[in-house]
Amino acid sequence: MSDVPEAVPLLAVDGLSVTFGRAGASPAVRDIAFTLSSGERWGLIGESGSGKSATALAIMGLLPEGVHVHGSVRWRGGELVGLGDAAYSRLRGDAMTMVFQEPMTALDPTMTVGRQVAEVLRLHYVRRAADAQRYGVGPERIRGHARERVLGVLAEVGLPDVERIADSFPHQLSGGQRQLVLIGMALMNSPLLVICDEPTTALDVTVQATVLRLLDAGLSAVGAACLFISHDLAVVSQVCSQVMVMYQGRIVERGSLAQVLGAPAHPYTRGLVATAAIDAVPPGERLPVIGDFWAGEDGGRDG
Amino acid sequence: MRLSRLLLGRLAAFVVSLLVASLAVFLLLNLLPGDVTAVILGNNATPAAVAHLRSAMGLDDPVLLRYVHWLAGVAHGNLGASAFTGEPVAGLIVPKLAVTISLVGGGMVLAMVLALPAGLFAALHRRQASGQMVLATSQLGMAVPAFLAGIVLVVVFAARLRWLPAGNYVPLTSDPLDWFRHLILPWVSLALVQGAVLVRYVRGAFLDVMDQDYMRTARSIGWRRRRAVWRHGLRNAALQIVTVLGLQLATLFVGAVVIENVFVLPGLGSLLLRSVNGRDLPLVQAIVLVLVALILMINLLVDVAYLVIDPRLRTGRAVVE
Ligand SMILES: Nc1ncnc2c1ncn2[C@@H]1O[C@H](COP(=O)(O)OP(=O)(O)OP(=O)(O)O)[C@@H](O)[C@H]1O
Ligand SMILES: [Mg+2]
Numbered sequence: 001m002s003d004v005p006e007a008v009p010l011l012a013v014d015g016l017s018v019t020f021g022r023a024g025a026s027p028a029v030r031d032i033a034f035t036l037s038s039g040e041r042w043g044l045i046g047e048s049g050s051g052k053s054a055t056a057l058a059i060m061g062l063l064p065e066g067v068h069v070h071g072s073v074r075w076r077g078g079e080l081v082g083l084g085d086a087a088y089s090r091l092r093g094d095a096m097t098m099v100f101q102e103p104m105t106a107l108d109p110t111m112t113v114g115r116q117v118a119e120v121l122r123l124h125y126v127r128r129a130a131d132a133q134r135y136g137v138g139p140e141r142i143r144g145h146a147r148e149r150v151l152g153v154l155a156e157v158g159l160p161d162v163e164r165i166a167d168s169f170p171h172q173l174s175g176g177q178r179q180l181v182l183i184g185m186a187l188m189n190s191p192l193l194v195i196c197d198e199p200t201t202a203l204d205v206t207v208q209a210t211v212l213r214l215l216d217a218g219l220s221a222v223g224a225a226c227l228f229i230s231h232d233l234a235v236v237s238q239v240c241s242q243v244m245v246m247y248q249g250r251i252v253e254r255g256s257l258a259q260v261l262g263a264p265a266h267p268y269t270r271g272l273v274a275t276a277a278i279d280a281v282p283p284g285e286r287l288p289v290i291g292d293f294w295a296g297e298d299g300g301r302d303g
Numbered sequence: 304m305r306l307s308r309l310l311l312g313r314l315a316a317f318v319v320s321l322l323v324a325s326l327a328v329f330l331l332l333n334l335l336p337g338d339v340t341a342v343i344l345g346n347n348a349t350p351a352a353v354a355h356l357r358s359a360m361g362l363d364d365p366v367l368l369r370y371v372h373w374l375a376g377v378a379h380g381n382l383g384a385s386a387f388t389g390e391p392v393a394g395l396i397v398p399k400l401a402v403t404i405s406l407v408g409g410g411m412v413l414a415m416v417l418a419l420p421a422g423l424f425a426a427l428h429r430r431q432a433s434g435q436m437v438l439a440t441s442q443l444g445m446a447v448p449a450f451l452a453g454i455v456l457v458v459v460f461a462a463r464l465r466w467l468p469a470g471n472y473v474p475l476t477s478d479p480l481d482w483f484r485h486l487i488l489p490w491v492s493l494a495l496v497q498g499a500v501l502v503r504y505v506r507g508a509f510l511d512v513m514d515q516d517y518m519r520t521a522r523s524i525g526w527r528r529r530r531a532v533w534r535h536g537l538r539n540a541a542l543q544i545v546t547v548l549g550l551q552l553a554t555l556f557v558g559a560v561v562i563e564n565v566f567v568l569p570g571l572g573s574l575l576l577r578s579v580n581g582r583d584l585p586l587v588q589a590i591v592l593v594l595v596a597l598i599l600m601i602n603l604l605v606d607v608a609y610l611v612i613d614p615r616l617r618t619g620r621a622v623v624e
Contacts, residue, residue: 062522065430085527093525100523105516109615110538119534123525169614185524 008077009035010192010225011059015071016081018054018063028054030249031071038192041219041226043236043257045272046246052229053101055246056195059227060098061088094124097186099215101198103179107170113181114166117150120188149188156221157184158214176207183215190222196239197229212238233261233272245269306617309610317603324595325377329370332588343386377592383585392589395574400593402472403570406562407555409486410493411548417498419544422505427529429510437502444499453492453565460488470567489566493559497551501544508543512536541612549605553598 018029029051036042046052057063059073061080073080075091092098100106107116147166154162157180170178179199186194199215200208216239219226230236236243236257243260245253245268252266264270340348340356357363361372376383382392421437428434461469467488473481512518513532521531560572571590578586610617 060523062519089522089525089527091525092523098523100516100519102516106520108517108521108535108539110613111535112614119521119526120524169618171615172618182520185520 009037009074010040010076011036011227012074013055013059013072014074016055016058016073017068017070018051018058019068019070020054028249029058032246032249032251034244034251034254036193036225036227039223039225040242041228041240043240043243044227044229044246045231045233045236045243047231047268050246051249052231052246053197056098056197056227056229060092060096060195062092062098090124093120093185094189095192096195097189097191097193098195098197099179099182099186099199102202103175103182103199104202106182107178109170111169112166113168113170113173114147114150117153117166117181117185117188118146120185121146121149124189153184153188154181157181157187157218158210159184174207176203176211179203179211180214183211183218187218187222187224191224193225193227194219195227195229198231199228200235201230201232208235215239237261245272306610309617310607313603313606313610317599320599321596324599325374325592326370328588328591328595329373330366332584332591333366333369373588382589382592385586386583387581392586395586396571396589396593398474399569399571399574401474402568403556403559403563403572405472405475405482405486406489406493406568406570407552407559409490410559410562411497411552411555413490413494414498414501414551415548417494418501418505421498422502423509423532425502425506426509426513427532429506438506441499441502444495445503447496447499449492449496449561450565452495453489453562456488456492457565470565472568489562489568492565493555493562497555501547501551504547505540505544508540509536511543512540515539538612542609545605545608545612549601552601556594556597 012035014033016029016032017027019025019027028049032051032055034042044052044055054063058069059080061083063069069081071081075096080088080091107113150166151162154165159165159177159180165173165177165181173181179202183199196215200211203211212235219239226239228236228239233243241257242255243257244251245260245266247266247268253260253264253269260269261273264273340353340360340362344352344356361369364372373383380393382396384391385395421441425434425437425441428437457469460467468485469488471485473485475482509532513536517535518531521535522528526534557572557575559570560576562568563570563573571594575587575590575594578590
């Protein structure tokens with residue numbers, strides 16, 4: 001870490017475009033650029049289909065084969081676009097991790113939770129062993145105790161009865177518990193960046209709040225940066241202090257949460273802010289519709 | 304324990320199915336017009352002779368009583384006697400069964416050895432020419448009739464090159480090496496056709512699994528593409544593949560008759576065809592019963608495989624509180 005100059009951001013996305021299907025098809029992500037420095041937490045907000053997941057998967061290098069990615073994604077100065085699977089795999093799950101939207105299907109149904117969590121350790125054992133040398137403990141210190149570390153991380157994300165959870169199969173856990181397991185897996189190797197793609201959308205509201213709180217605590221504990229995808233401003237504001245707004249594949253607005261909430265510049269953001277404040281509409285008055293926010297605008301809406 | 308209880312349940316279901324199936328087989332064959340006495344005595348037999356034989360064979364008893372008698376015999380290993388030779392049917396069937404099981408068992412093992420890696424390869428390379436080639440080859444293999452594959456193999460490897468015998472069966476117990484040599488060509492021709500079918504299902508199963516969310520999770524924690532498939536795809540794909548294997552095995556016990564004919568192997572399918580042609584009712588009945596039992600046994604094995612592979616089936620849904 002010490003060999004990376006202070007000025008180089010953790011993640012620098014520049015001119016990134018993602019196109020599904022034929023090369024000529026209309027891109028899902030269009031020429032976006034942003035940087036993310038160590039420890040920063042950015043929300044990425046936008047309506048369904050605006051390209052949020054495509055952006056996340058492009059950064060993780062997890063887009064399916066045959067999807068065209070253009071532009072640059074630099075990780076601590078090194079280019080990730082076009083990086084080979086081997087090098088990328090050393091990064092994924094270690095320095096850069098991800099939590100997905102649907103916890104019900106995100107774990108292998110045929111393997112116990114504990115073994116799946118332990119894989120996160122095992123996969124990055126070689127790098128860990130190097131660390132061990134640096135910290136003056138034998139590698140066996142890190143290789144061994146896998147069970148304790150698995151139980152430890154499950155406890156850290158607030159799961160009860162960790163022994164039983166570790167020995168359970170995914171179908172024996174609730175959605176919220178599964179998502180906490182996945183968050184634990186994402187935090188286990190003390191990553192520098194955690195990408196969360198709508199991690200609470202599939203959970204019911206009471207569980208949502210708990211999971212967000214535990215995610216927030218977990219991110220703070222390891223000091224990881226976070227790119228938090230959502231289409232809900234309220235959810236983003238619980239984890240992030242800064243936010244980018246995506247609309248039809250472009251980032252149309254960015255800034256601190258207060259700034260964006262206080263003076264939304266783009267019509268889509270204005271709509272978003274207004275719908276978030278829908279409870280404030282006096283009874284009897286008509287609720288705002290999306291057309292209201294486009295009044296007087298003709299740019300921005302492109303096909 | 305839960306697993307053993309589930310296994311017992313499957314076993315009980317197997318026994319019940321076997322009983323129901325045996326009744327169905329018995330009723331079907333015994334209520335059809337035309338009875339065994341005509342076969343034995345010929346069409347010109349006097350009514351008196353027919354009546355005498357009928358009562359001697361117990362054919363005048365109510366059909367359910369006859370079923371119970373038959374079943375009691377079966378339980379003691381007595382499957383009845385051939386209408387022609389009077390030989391015990393069991394003695395006729397067992398050696399043929401050994402031939403068919405040797406043929407089908409070995410052939411399917413070979414088919415799996417060919418098809419599992421090929422199907423996995425085709426799935427991993429679905430977008431490359433190499434993967435498409437595997438698919439096209441399997442298409443070709445499916446188009447070739449089994450008997451043609453057999454004949455070509457005989458012509459090349461037996462008639463011209465003289466490397467292997469063209470047919471006939473040598474029991475395993477009399478000479479294992481010869482048994483093996485005689486079965487190589489039949490195995491290969493069976494495996495080519497069945498393997499071609501299997502490749503497509505294996506490819507489909509792995510493609511399906513590779514699209515699952517847990518595969519993306521596996522990649523996101525640092526598994527490389529192939530290793531992820533190996534580690535998290537294999538068991539999940541096996542669930543689908545086991546189903547297909549079960550179906551293939553079940554159809555092959557009779558379906559292998561085509562290959563039995565090409566290679567002059569005296570198997571169960573050949574015996575069944577002969578006994579049906581000769582209207583040897585007790586023999587037909589016994590063979591069908593054996594086949595039904597085999598198929599139910601395969602289903603049982605498939606069920607047990609599911610239980611072993613899929614924890615969702617063997618553990619409760621109880622959520623940890
Ligand atoms: N596998 C795919 N094949 C083809 N098109 C895709 C694929 N995945 C996404 N797209 C398209 O790319 C665009 C962006 O999708 P993306 O999943 O990034 O949206 P999103 O912002 O994450 O939406 P959501 O809030 O619904 O998750 C959409 O128009 C979608 O139809
Ligand atoms: Mg999405």
